[in-house]
Amino acid sequence: MKALILHGVGDLRYEEQATPEPRAGEVRVRIGYCGVCGSDIPRCFVKGTYHFPTIPGHEFAGTVEALGAGVKHFSVGDPVAVFPLLWCGTCAACQRKAYVQCSNYDYLGSRSDGAFAEYVIAPVRNLLPVPQGVSLREAAMAEPAAVARHAVARAGELQPGASVAIFGAGPIGLLVAQWARAAGGDVLLCDIVPEKLEQARALGFNKVFNSKTGNPVGWIEEQTAGEGASVCIEAAGVPVTLIQACKSVARAGCLVLMGNPSAEVTLPAALISQLMRREVSLRGTWNSCYDPEAPSDDWREALAAMADGRLQADRLVTHDVPLSRGIGALEMMRDQSAFFSKVMLRPDETA
Secondary structure (H helix, E strand, O other): OEEEEEEEOOEEEEEEOOOOOOOOOEEEEEEEEEEOOOOHHHHHHHHOOOOOOEOOOOEEEEEEEEEOOOOOOOOOOOEEEEOOEEOOOOOHHHHOOOHHHOOOOEEEOOOEOOOOEOEEEEEHHHEEEOOOOOOHHHHOOHHHHHHHHHHHHHOOOOOOOOEEEEEOOOHHHHHHHHHHHHOOOEEEEEEOOHHHHHHHHHOOOOOEEEOOOOOHHHHHHHHOOOOOEEEEEEOOOOHHHHHHHHHHEEEEEEEEEOOOOOOOOOOOHHHHHHHHHOOOEEEEOOOOOOOOOOOOOHHHHHHHHHHHOOOOHHHHEEEEEEHHHHHHHHHHHHHOOOOOOEEEEEOOOOO
């Protein structure tokens, strides 16, 4: 099969390697589409993966192509999305079915070979059927959509009309915004990139603010009659936006930390005092909830929301790139030489 293989930091090659064979309890998935996560850029060009060579890519969907021994409930040709975290099943977190908190987890695309390829191997327990009417390209957005849903859920149940300020209007931020809107929230979006704000408007979000041209804290106060936002979700991972989010939370509000920090953050003592006096809840979020035995979780809800139209995930795709041109696409993202939202890679023969 053809794949983008990372041989070292910055050494990404499009080349051929043996097509993997599924073992007992595993399936081979023929990749339809794999999204490029923001974390894939430093993984390929700055930090590297856990070992070399590795095939990156963890946001993907495809069709079942081969079954290992003992696999049930799926057949060759079934369209599937895949939860990329491989949990150990024995640690304390796994015993509670908190699989994303697994102490000994593996991960497709960073610790094991992922989906910047024609095929990937995954345990059958990690597969979800793609609902009818949802394309493989849209289903490849299930991972970021599930992560976004989890972040909104971490803020607790939204009251109808509650103000939700989101800092960062990239793909994750716009998925967070769609979940917040579906839950009845009054969504306020801040970013510094005009094209991202235009994309937000195209999705029906009218309360958007360019933080490069003004103070988002003051704007949020104006939009909330001086109260601040009931929920602030920091989805950019930038020190300045974290501080802005801290300043924008209403009394008894909730601040959700979602964006991976790009640098050290120092909170002034006066700001910490404000957070204490306002009794703000500070909550972290990581990954998403998935349970193969549960009737509902972040992943199933994400796919269902794509099917019924609550999520318009496919409209976030700005680049649909054959795998053979994938290195150039990742370099474009690294260099920010063009505007992009979600970049999708696909095997060259995929239409």
